[in-house]
Amino acid sequence: MTAPRTATGGARHAVAGAVAAAVALGATELVAGALPAAPSLVQSVASVVIDLAPIGVVRAAIDTLGTRDKPVLVAGVVLLSLLFGAGLALAARRRRWVAVLGLVAFGVLGAWAGARPPGTAAWRPALAALAGVLAGVATLAALAWRSAGPAAEVTTLPGAPASTPGPAWKAAGGGAPSSDASGVPSALEVASRRSFLVGAGSLLAAGAAAAAGGRLLQSREQVSARRGVALPRLGETAGPAPGATDLDVPGLSPFITPTRDFYRVDTAIFPPGVDPRGWRLEIGGMVERPFQLSYEQLLAMPMEEHDVTLVCVSNEVGDRLSGNARWRGVRLDELLRRARPRAGASQLVGVSVDGFTTGFPTAMALDGRNALVAVAMNGEPLPDDHGFPARLVVPGVYGYASACKWLQEIRLDRLGFDPYWMERGWAAGGQMKTMARIDTPVVGRRLHAGKVPVAGVAWSHHVGISKVEAQIDSGPWMPARLGSGDPDTWRQWVVEWGAPAGAHTIRARATDGHGELQTAAAAESFPSGATGWHTIRVLVT
Numbered sequence: 001m002t003a004p005r006t007a008t009g010g011a012r013h014a015v016a017g018a019v020a021a022a023v024a025l026g027a028t029e030l031v032a033g034a035l036p037a038a039p040s041l042v043q044s045v046a047s048v049v050i051d052l053a054p055i056g057v058v059r060a061a062i063d064t065l066g067t068r069d070k071p072v073l074v075a076g077v078v079l080l081s082l083l084f085g086a087g088l089a090l091a092a093r094r095r096r097w098v099a100v101l102g103l104v105a106f107g108v109l110g111a112w113a114g115a116r117p118p119g120t121a122a123w124r125p126a127l128a129a130l131a132g133v134l135a136g137v138a139t140l141a142a143l144a145w146r147s148a149g150p151a152a153e154v155t156t157l158p159g160a161p162a163s164t165p166g167p168a169w170k171a172a173g174g175g176a177p178s179s180d181a182s183g184v185p186s187a188l189e190v191a192s193r194r195s196f197l198v199g200a201g202s203l204l205a206a207g208a209a210a211a212a213g214g215r216l217l218q219s220r221e222q223v224s225a226r227r228g229v230a231l232p233r234l235g236e237t238a239g240p241a242p243g244a245t246d247l248d249v250p251g252l253s254p255f256i257t258p259t260r261d262f263y264r265v266d267t268a269i270f271p272p273g274v275d276p277r278g279w280r281l282e283i284g285g286m287v288e289r290p291f292q293l294s295y296e297q298l299l300a301m302p303m304e305e306h307d308v309t310l311v312c313v314s315n316e317v318g319d320r321l322s323g324n325a326r327w328r329g330v331r332l333d334e335l336l337r338r339a340r341p342r343a344g345a346s347q348l349v350g351v352s353v354d355g356f357t358t359g360f361p362t363a364m365a366l367d368g369r370n371a372l373v374a375v376a377m378n379g380e381p382l383p384d385d386h387g388f389p390a391r392l393v394v395p396g397v398y399g400y401a402s403a404c405k406w407l408q409e410i411r412l413d414r415l416g417f418d419p420y421w422m423e424r425g426w427a428a429g430g431q432m433k434t435m436a437r438i439d440t441p442v443v444g445r446r447l448h449a450g451k452v453p454v455a456g457v458a459w460s461h462h463v464g465i466s467k468v469e470a471q472i473d474s475g476p477w478m479p480a481r482l483g484s485g486d487p488d489t490w491r492q493w494v495v496e497w498g499a500p501a502g503a504h505t506i507r508a509r510a511t512d513g514h515g516e517l518q519t520a521a522a523a524e525s526f527p528s529g530a531t532g533w534h535t536i537r538v539l540v541t
């Protein structure tokens, strides 16, 4: 073989390998989607990456990518798989069993990752992996192994010479059947390359379609699991009607965050997709009378609805990892009274179906605040992303310590137990810090001299906001007009600014319901939540 042909062959094998990996992934997704309660193997492998990655790396990823960390991780797993496939096909040019072995190893990894969560039936991920291995090997065979040479491939392309009048065809001198010394590809080579690319392209499309179909089946399964969920009607509705209290300022966060815009932070690649029929909530641990509730029993209990602002402890000053929703659910203190916590049960631990845990002082759940086991958000059953079928919502406590999604157990424990993020160095307790955020103007956006509203939201830890002030450059602090709200929600604020041309610094600070001014001391989010006055620079022209 001449050198140029070897290079072409190498590229072909690499492409064939990458396509084989893509088809293999597509097949696993399709089979996983078709089987009830089977996990996506791509998602499972990504979960392994999250679990095994050093905590600093996970933190850095969340810091830089925010809520996009998961799509990026999944894309990374897919990309690495394609590279692995390409490398494998190259390594297997002379020994095909190397590729078969590599694909089998790939499948075993996927099956293992898929079977890791406790309670998963191992045969389902195994079956999905097997489909992937078979599809991968078949793809490699079709693309890289089937033909002995270009002549064999060209016959698969009917009418090839007539339909390939491209420049290469012309350069080859009207149909010379072999490469000439100048390295110009022959007609047969051009035809065979086309046939290869068409084949590779079609298989890639088939793999993508299989993956999309699998995802669709999986989401259908989750939706059908939730169908027929009838939420009980409330006798009275707490709080003002959604939107009624909004200060009308363009660019300002609405008082109630629409569910689709609500931030999402969790360790799950995709939400677990809980089937409410088999789901039970257990209230146990250090209690006199442990008990269990089915979804129906939970829904039959007296419900309350409250507006509560959730904040993620990873929210740096000015970040958007917070949202305000109308939550409906059963009072946590009622459930605790029924279970009767024992002396020394100083921590309330939330356990998720995916093993994630939260924990905060039991006393906070019993001090009269509106802590809920929530089943609905903004008038709808909780979406999968936000914890279906039930989650904890505890005013004034950061999400990592309290807001357990896909809740499976409320376990009373001692303070010595470290929940998921505490085990990884974040502070115990989790009480929220007072914060004022400037939503508008937006840094980098062009501003015209004249009336410019400065507006945002401010929240405090179950104490509420009594005052927000904004300052332009080193001018006086100007009190903001406040929107309504209660101790457990953020409040919108706005200051009308007559903006002169030039570069300006805008600062905002809040005072809580006890009259305490938000600290100016800047601290990053780790380990107990960011502090400092949100400060932005804008240019007015």
Ligand SMILES: Nc1nc2c(c(=O)[nH]1)N[C@H]1C(S)=C(S)[C@@H](COP(=O)(O)O)O[C@H]1N2
Residues within 6 Å of the ligand: 262, 263, 264, 265, 266, 267, 268, 310, 311, 312, 313, 352, 353, 354, 356, 385, 386, 387, 398, 399, 400, 402, 403, 404, 405, 406
């Ligand atoms: N099961 C589970 N629940 C969880 C988490 C998680 O990783 N897994 N993350 C917590 C964190 S850190 C936050 S800030 C909130 C976010 O809730 P949201 O995604 O509904 O906004 O969920 C909490 N509950």
Ligand SMILES: [Mo]
Residues within 6 Å of the ligand: 265, 311, 312, 313, 314, 398, 399, 400
């Ligand atoms: Mo969080």
